[in-house]
Amino acid sequence: MFERYRRLRQTPALRRLVAEARLEASDLILPLFVTEVDDRPTPIASMPGVMRWPLGSVAGVAREAEEAGVGAVILFGIPAKKDARGTEADAEEGVIQRAVRELRREGFGGVVITDVCLCEYTDHGHCGLLGDNGEILNDVSLRRLAETAVSHARAGVDIVAPSAMLDGMVRAIRGALDGAGFDQTPILSYSAKYASSYYGPFRDAADGAPRFGDRRSHQMDPANGREAMLEHGADVAEGADILMVKPGLAYLDVVRRTRTLYPHHPLAAYNVSGEYSMVKAASANGWIDERSVVLETLLAFRRAGADVVITYHALDAARWLREKEAS
Ligand code: PBG
Numbered sequence: 219m220f221e222r223y224r225r226l227r228q229t230p231a232l233r234r235l236v237a238e239a240r241l242e243a244s245d246l247i248l249p250l251f252v253t254e255v256d257d258r259p260t261p262i263a264s265m266p267g268v269m270r271w272p273l274g275s276v277a278g279v280a281r282e283a284e285e286a287g288v289g290a291v292i293l294f295g296i297p298a299k300k301d302a303r304g305t306e307a308d309a310e311e312g313v314i315q316r317a318v319r320e321l322r323r324e325g326f327g328g329v330v331i332t333d334v335c336l337c338e339y340t341d342h343g344h345c346g347l348l349g350d351n352g353e354i355l356n357d358v359s360l361r362r363l364a365e366t367a368v369s370h371a372r373a374g375v376d377i378v379a380p381s382a383m384l385d386g387m388v389r390a391i392r393g394a395l396d397g398a399g400f401d402q403t404p405i406l407s408y409s410a411k412y413a414s415s416y417y418g419p420f421r422d423a424a425d426g427a428p429r430f431g432d433r434r435s436h437q438m439d440p441a442n443g444r445e446a447m448l449e450h451g452a453d454v455a456e457g458a459d460i461l462m463v464k465p466g467l468a469y470l471d472v473v474r475r476t477r478t479l480y481p482h483h484p485l486a487a488y489n490v491s492g493e494y495s496m497v498k499a500a501s502a503n504g505w506i507d508e509r510s511v512v513l514e515t516l517l518a519f520r521r522a523g524a525d526v527v528i529t530y531h532a533l534d535a536a537r538w539l540r541e542k543e544a545s
């Protein structure tokens with residue numbers, strides 16, 4: 219006698235009936251780069267298929283994503299001007315503030331999320347303000363991040379997503395939002411964000427690489443899994459509404475642990491730029507089948523315990539899922 223596991227694998231209908239995890243377009247969040255530097259949609263060499271969108275064309279692509287069923291977009295800004303304090307980050311006429319208003323004006327009905335950090339706005343490329351020795355000053359940077367989040371809320375964003383990994387970041391932002399009358403604006407915290415080499419292509423795309431040094435004084439050490447649970451716990455206590463693990467694939471163990479230890483909070487995972495570019499490179503060479511690899515990968519995030527996945531594949535994947543359903 220032996221077990222007959224193959225009984226339930228005989229037909230697509232049976233397999234679908236007993237599938238433990240499912241992937242839907244509405245689980246996906248599409249990152250969009252909004253640029254003041256380029257006057258037309260500009261491809262990013264290290265991220266084939268991803269563009270920097272000028273303000274006039276961002277609503278169009280967001281609408282396409284909405285029509286395909288993608289759950290949300292998350293906006294990253296590429297400002298025309300940078301300085302030491304990241305002045306443009308919270309400017310009323312800043313690139314993100316204008317982009318959010320543009321999406322609203324153009325009738326985008328999906329969820330709009332904004333990344334809240336200073337690294338795209340500072341001339342030194344660091345996520346906060348710097349002290350005399352080039353160190354990131356935690357508490358004064360919190361004030362700038364809070365001002366930035368409030369300015370996004372004022373522009374009409376649905377969710378703010380602080381990504382700077384500074385201590386007390388969520389509390390500072392929650393307090394500032396509440397104080398400005400935005401107590402109903404949720405925070406998606408990049409609660410467990412690692413100092414990862416997988417962010418390389420993003421830093422080309424967003425022009426946000428540090429001019430010197432690295433991000434290891436604030437982002438997490440890839441060696442640490444338990445510590446991620448402390449980071450989540452702090453952010454929950456400070457008022458985070460949604461948690462995140464980033465990057466995704468090399469950290470699916472952290473996704474699983476988070477799901478187990480924080481079972482009551484929505485959890486996002488970020489399928490980051492380097493993961494995207496590796497799949498695109500291999501499929502461009504004909505070494506893997508892009509569509510099936512992408513859908514398998516995104517499903518793996520769901521199986522590991524993520525509710526939503528931030529991914530540059532979101533629009534393609536949403537369309538592929540539609541086609542699958544129709545067939
Ligand atoms: C900004 C930010 C980064 C990413 C998202 N927000 C870059 C970084 O921390 O260096 C990376 C996203 C990706 O690689 O796709 N703090």
Ligand code: ZN
Pocket residue numbers: 335336337338344345381382
């Ligand atoms: Zn940053």
